[in-house]
Amino acid sequence: MIKITLPDGAVRDYDAGVTGFDIAISISKSLAKAVIAIRINDDVCDLSLPIEADASIALIKREDEEALELIRHDAAHVMAEAVQTLYPDCQVTIGPAIENGFYYDFARDEPFSTEDFPKIEKQMRKIIERNSKFVREVWTRDEAIKFFKDKGETYKAELIEDLPTSEDISIYRQGEGEKGWLDLCRGPHMPSTKHVGQAFKLMKVAGAYWRGDSNNAMLTRIYATAWRDQKELDAHLKQLEEAEARDHRKLGKEMDLFHFSNIAQGSCFWHPKGFTIYNQLENYIRRRIQNDGYVEVKTPQLMDQKLWETSGHWQKYREDMFVVPDVVPSNNENGPVFETEPKDFMALKPMNCPAHVEVFKQGIKSYKDLPLRMAEMGCCHRNEAHGALHGLLRLRQFTQDDGHIFCREDQILEEAIRFCELTQKIYKDLGFEDYYLMLETRPEQRIGSDDLWDKAEKGLKDAMEHLNLPYKTAEGDGAFYGPKLGFILKDAIGREWGCATLQLDFNLPRRFEATYVEQDGSKKYPVMLHRAVLGTLERFIGVMIESYAGKLPLWLQPVQCVVASITGDANTYAQSVYEDLLAQGIRAELDVRNEKINYKVREHSVAKVPALFVVGMREAEEEKVAIRRLGSKDQNVVATKQAISDLVEEAKAPF
C-alpha cells in the first residue's frame, strides 16, 4: 500500500501502481470524467501513469488553468498528424506549447501557406472527433532511431540520437493499434484527442531554423492558438485585434508623429508632433540625470578605425558598423567613387563608451573624482540585419540616453543601486509598471578573470536583492566584457524589448589605459558601468505609444489643447483664448474652420487631443470655455482663466 495525499490534505491508501484515473474513480465518477491529467508531487503526468510510492497529488480537470498547456501540447500533436496525413512527404520535427497556443516545425520542400489552413484545421477536427487515446510506449533508442529513419524522419532520428542515453525514449500513439500516428514525446498528454476541444485556430506560417541555428535548414513553422472554450478563443482574437490598433507604426502615421522611408531604412523621420514628444522626454531625462549627479557630454559621430581597434569593436563587430573610407572621393561622375583603394577608415559610432573613455582620459583623474557619472544623448548607428528592423523598436540610427559611471570597485554596489532606483523613479513617472528584470551572466567567450566576473555578477545581484527586485537570469547571455542587467518592457502584442540596461565592465579602461590616481599615489583602472534608463529614446517612445494607445500623459502630448469655435462670430474670442494658452506655455491649436462643431469634435477626438475648448457666443459673452476631455462626452463650462490655469497645472512634467 502507498499513501496518497490529496490537495485538501486528506491521505488515502491505495495499492502501489494505482493510476490517477483509478484515484479519480475512487472519489467520484463525475470527477473521473472531468480529469485529464494528474500532478504527482510537482510534475504533471499522464492519468494512466502507475504511482509506485507515497505522493502528494492533484487531479487536473479540463477547465483548470493548468489544462491549457496540455490542450496546447496535445493540439500540436493533432496538428502534426493532420499535416502528415494531408502532406505525407512532410517531416515533423518539434512542436511545443507556447504562450497562448502552440507551434509545430515541419520540414517540407514546398512551404505551407495560410491557404492550407482550412484544410489542416478540418483534418484536425476529424482527429479530435475520432477521440483516439494517447497511448504511451517506451522504446529502445535503436528501435526508435531505426523506426524514424525508415520512415524518412531524419530530424526525429537526430533528436533521439542526441537524447541522453540514460533517458527512456517515450512515444505517444494517438491512433488505433499498430497504424496509429505516433510521435516522439516526453509527455504528458491528456487521455484522448477529444479533450483538445474545438477552440483553436491556426494563425500564421513562419520560417524557423532547425534547432534555432541559422547554419541549419529552414523549416516551416505553423503557429496556432488554442483555448479551453470558444469564449476564451474569441476573447484572445479580439485582444489581438485591439493590440494591432495600438501599433506605434500605425499610430505614428495616424497622429502624424513620424515616418519611415526607404531612402533611410531603419532611421526615423520625426515630424513636428513626434519630435515634440521626443524633446519633452529628452528634457525630462536631462533634468533627472542632472539631479542624480551626472555631467553631460557630446562626442563625435565619426571616429577613427584606431579607436575601434582599441575598444575591440573593429575586430569583433565590424560587420555591424557603418564604416566610411577616410579618402577624398573622386569628382568624376563616370568613374569609381574612390580612385585609389581606401586605406584609412572611420566608423559611425555604434555606441558611445569608447568616446566617453576618451573624455575620461583627458587630464589626470584622482580617486576623489570618482564616481564620475558621464551622460550623453548619444546618437548611434548599427548596421542591423534587414529582418531585424522594426519601426521605432529596432532601428539602425537611434539615440541612447547613455551614460558611463567610472568608479572604484567598492563603489559598484552603491552605483548599481543608485541606477536601479533612478530607473524605477523614471519608469514610475512615465507610467510603466509592467516590466521585469533580466540578469545576463558570463558568456563562454569572455575576457577578464573569473574573480572579476564573480565580483561583477555579485554586484548586480546584490543591488537587486538590496532593492528587493525580482529578476530572471539568462546564464551566458552577458556581454564579453561584463554581465548585464536589463529592464524588459512589452509592446502592444506582448513582444519583449530591452530598455534600461546596466552593464559592468572591467575591460574597457584597461584597453584604453584609462586610470585614476589612488590615495596612495598608485595608478588604478576604474570600473565602468554602462547604463541607459530609456535604452533609446526611439524605442522607449515606441513602447510608450503602444502602452498608452497614443493617449500619452498631458505633459508629453504634442497638442495639449485645441480651441474650437462653434460659429464664425466666436472666432475672435477663440483666437484670444488660444493666445492665452500659448502665453501660458500650453501647446495649443486653434480651429476656426468653417465646419460644424460635431465635425470638429470628431476630428480632434480621433486625433487624440486630450483637451478640447469649445467656444460659442455664450462662452464668449461670459469669458468661459466648454471643456470636453478625450474619452468623455461630458462638457464642463469653466471660466477661461480657471480652465487655463488648471490645464497648466496638469501639464507639468512629473519632474
Place this chain on the structure above:
RNA sequence: GCCGCGGUGGCUCAGUGGUAGAGCGCACCCUUGGUAAGGGUGAGGUCGAGGGUUCAAUUCCCUCUCGUGGCACCA
C-alpha cells in the same frame, strides 16, 4: 541574412491580360451649424523598380527593392 506574405492617388483599400476605381483627406462654392462625419463641384495615380512572355502587362513569370509576420541577430 533566411522562410512566408505584401507594395494601386496624401491615407485606408477594391479591381482588371485591352494603360484604373471607392471612401477619407485636399482645393473651391453653398451652409453659421451647440459636442464623434451638412451638401455640391474639382484636382490628384509611370498601379515599388528592372527584365521576360504577349498584338497588348498594373494584372502572368523572373530578378531586385522596400515593407510585414516569424527565425537568426541585438556590443
